[in-house]
Amino acid sequence: MSDPSPLGNFNPVDAPGYESILQCMRCGFCLAVCPTYALTNRERSSPRGRAALARAVAEGKLEFSPAVGEEAFFCLDCKACSTACPSGVRVGTIMEFCRSQEQVFHPPSLPAGMLRDFILRRMLPSPTLMETSLLPLRLYQRLGLQWAVRHLGLNKCLPDVLAKLEGLLPPLSRPLRREIPSLIPAQGKKRGRVAFFLGCAMSLVFPEVSRQTARILSQQGFDVATPREVKCCGAPHLAEGDRESARHLALINLDLFLGADADYIVTDCAGCGCALKEYDELLEGRAEQERLGRFRAKIRDISEFLAEVGIRTEELRPVPVSVTYHEPCHLVHGQGLSGPPRQVIGKIPGVELREMKESTWCCGMAGSFALKEIRTSRRLLERKLFHVKATGADVLITANPGCHLQLASGLRELGMKQPVLHIVELLGRSLPA
Ligand code: SF4
Ligand code: SF4
Incomplete structure (x- = not known):
């Protein structure tokens, strides 16, 4: 995204790259997968329309008007269009840059700005x-x-x-960060050493998920080092158009995790994994390329990691339950990981996976979107839960804290009884005590 101008009417700091915008050939393959287009039927709320808006600003044909900023924030950044696009256009990422521009051209009012900061x-x-x-x-x-x-x-x-x-708001218990040992030794024959990226949201609101991740990694034969000085991955900052803060946090995490001397860096949060895998782009020119490449090569989502190294199944006990799986956007579209979560689920004896329709469709959480666009978010959630219900599965599985919160609240509101579990919680039920 650091290609040369023309900048047109963009501010030079954190403008979307012109080349990346130009890649859009207006074929329209992305239209069928874009949730905001499906809901509004409005060209400007489609990936193609958003790319066209960014191009018009870059070519000086359009001011960066409030409507452009509004559209940038109305995009879910679900990245479904990137998966569908034959030209590799990443409209969600272009819109992230436009959100940074919005802060320059139309900064929030004083109280809102202070709260945001x-x-x-x-x-x-x-x-x-x-x-x-x-x-x-x-x-x-x-x-x-x-x-x-x-x-x-x-x-x-x-x-x-x-x-x-x-x-x-989910049932809250003590956050895990202060309690988790900085090193949990491997059980059985040692297979390597991982650094666990604890992040912030998961270990804060779903500490049991983080606990199970560390437990599974250790049970699978890996020393688990958990640097407690870990910082937020920066994903919320990118989503809100504060790239400078995201870079600041990324530089701290880069030093911390390269210093952990681990074979892999593992996360159980789809949003964190997506952000960490893009540090090389975010920090281009701010950190040595060799270090960024080394960091990028080590990052794995937990299901990606387990599928890659192979799960030791000999100690797994049956979990007789039917499940359906909601694919977090930042796992399936952001990281291209659709198979590994299913492979992990498939290794757990007794579990029946019932596929839902539109499993890759956004649940409507999308960071702060659920708070800013409450009615639109609700329509997306209802669509998702309709498909969940149709499966008749006992349990709804996902792999991202934002989706987890949104889905659990929707199920509760509709009086549906299925619990929502992270994949590692399901796998944890299969491990010996
Ligand atoms: S974003 Fe990609 S899929 Fe959509 S119109 Fe442009 S080139 Fe086609
Ligand atoms: S990221 Fe999602 S909401 Fe945004 S344009 Fe692409 S498909 Fe539509």
Whole structure:
């Protein structure tokens, strides 16, 4: 994305690369897979339309108007169009750059800007602050206030954004970061050493997922080193158009994880994996190419890793359950990983995988999209849950904390009984205690 101008009406800092925009030949293959186009039937809300908007700005035919910024944020960055595109156009990424431009041309008002800066530049880079911020919410749950709010229907009286946030809130327990040993030794015959990218969201809101990931890696014969100084991967910053903060965090993680001297760097969060695999682009010119290449070569999603090294199955016990699998956008489209999660599920004795229709279709979470575009997000969620229900599966499996939150809240609202589990939680049930 660092190809030469013309910049046209873009600001020179963090503008989308002109060559990448020009790759769009307007064939329209992407239209059928774009959720925002399917919902609106509006050309400007399609991948082709968004590429055309970016091209018009780059060629000086269009100002970077509020409508362009609006369209950049209305894109889910689900990357489904990249999978479908024969020219390799990455409209989601082009829109990420346009979100950075939006901050320059139309910065948020003072209170909104201060809140944004606090979250992106203070809170997300500080695991301690993130953990502290959850304390009032844990108290809210412990005191039974959440139960009362939900059972008395008080959440219906809340403003839409607060009601959505309340609905997303999962049962919280102690975050894992301070408790996880910095080194968990391999069990049985040792196969190597991995560095576990704990990230922030997963170990904070779904600590059991992170616990199971470390346990499985160790049980599979790997020493598990977990650097506790890990920072947010930067994905939320890229999504919100703050590439400078994303670069700052990426440089810290690069040093930390290359220093961990591991054969692989493994993550259980699809969003983190996607961001980590793009550090070489993000940090181009800011870090040595050799180090970026070495880092990139080590990154694996947990299911990708297990499928690659081969799962030791001799100790696995049957888990008699039927499951269906929702593919996180950042796994299937962002990393091209559709087979490995199914391979892992297929190795667990007793598990029946029932495929849902449109398993690769976005669930509507898409970072902060679910809070900003509540009605659109809801329509996407309902479409997803319709297909989940049709499978009749006992359990819904996914592999990303954002999807997990969105799907669990939707199931609960509709009174559907299926629990949502991460793949490693399902595999963990098959491991000996
Ligand atoms: S983004 Fe790709 S698939 Fe869509 S119109 Fe352009 S070239 Fe065709
Ligand atoms: S990233 Fe998703 S929402 Fe955005 S243009 Fe592509 S398919 Fe549409």
